[in-house]
Amino acid sequence: AQTVTQSQPEMSVQEAETVTLSCTYDTSESDYYLFWYKQPPSRQMILVIRQEAYKQQNATENRFSVNFQKAAKSFSLKISDSQLGDAAMYFCAYRSASGMNYGGSQGNLIFGKGTKLSVKP
Amino acid sequence: DGGITQSPKYLFRKEGQNVTLSCEQNLNHDAMYWYRQDPGQGLRLIYYSQIVNDFQKGDIAEGYSVSREKKESFPLTVTSAQKNPTAFYLCASSIWGKETQYFGPGTRLLVL
Numbered sequence: 613a614q615t616v617t618q619s620q621p622e623m624s625v626q627e628a629e630t631v632t633l634s635c636t637y638d639t640s641e642s643d644y645y646l647f648w649y650k651q652p653p654s655r656q657m658i659l660v661i662r663q664e665a666y667k668q669q670n671a672t673e674n675r676f677s678v679n680f681q682k683a684a685k686s687f688s689l690k691i692s693d694s695q696l697g698d699a700a701m702y703f704c705a706y707r708s709a710s711g712m713n714y715g716g717s718q719g720n721l722i723f724g725k726g727t728k729l730s731v732k733p
Numbered sequence: 734d735g736g737i738t739q740s741p742k743y744l745f746r747k748e749g750q751n752v753t754l755s756c757e758q759n760l761n762h763d764a765m766y767w768y769r770q771d772p773g774q775g776l777r778l779i780y781y782s783q784i785v786n787d788f789q790k791g792d793i794a795e796g797y798s799v800s801r802e803k804k805e806s807f808p809l810t811v812t813s814a815q816k817n818p819t820a821f822y823l824c825a826s827s828i829w830g831k832e833t834q835y836f837g838p839g840t841r842l843l844v845l
Contacts, residue, residue, distance in 0.1 A: 621773075645832040655841075656836060658836075703776070707832050709832070721778070723775030723777075725774050725775045
């Protein structure tokens with residue numbers, strides 16, 4: 613079974629600085645998707661960024677970028693120019709590509725336990 | 734505006750009572766999901782549905798039930814068999830065969 617591990621329960625960053633959140637995962641599959649979701653105090657889960665495993669190029673969305681190391685099974689999130697609104701829980705998630713078209717639980721999201729990010733003014 | 738709505742925002746359950754959480758989406762998504770979130774934990778899958786009138790158990794389905802009579806709606810019932818129902822419940826949806834799930838605002842369930 614696949615697992616997702618976020619080893620940093622809490623992180624802190626100064627406003628306008630850069631911070632990197634870590635995520636590792638365990639899988640025997642070669643085709644999958646990885647996600648970072650943000651959960652602010654409102655508790656709604658918001659998609660930040662996603663990465664297809666078959667793409668070598670790291671995904672980027674404005675101030676958010678990932679460092680995807682497939683061989684190392686690592687998927688870190690870098691937040692540049694941190695803003696007060698970035699303060700939230702961040703969850704890394706894995707989804708197999710194999711189950712998506714054929715049904716079954718293989719296509720469902722597997723989440724890490726999250727990293728709480730604080731932003732200091 | 735397209736999106737996912739969940740109601741109520743807060744729900745209180747008495748011992749031995751069944752309660753139902755609502756989830757509605759107008760995104761025309763095929764698949765819908767229910768997750769449970771406990772403090773300090775990630776999300777765990779309760780049930781999911783790929784099409785109308787079909788649903789499957791997730792990792793922690795015991796004590797819960799669902800129905801999918803309409804594409805737009807996927808209500809979750811927390812039964813009296815669920816001994817520890819206090820948690821935050823999130824509903825999500827996706828286009829089946831597409832990898833990204835979108836989430837509703839959640840329902841906080843508390844036991845009186």
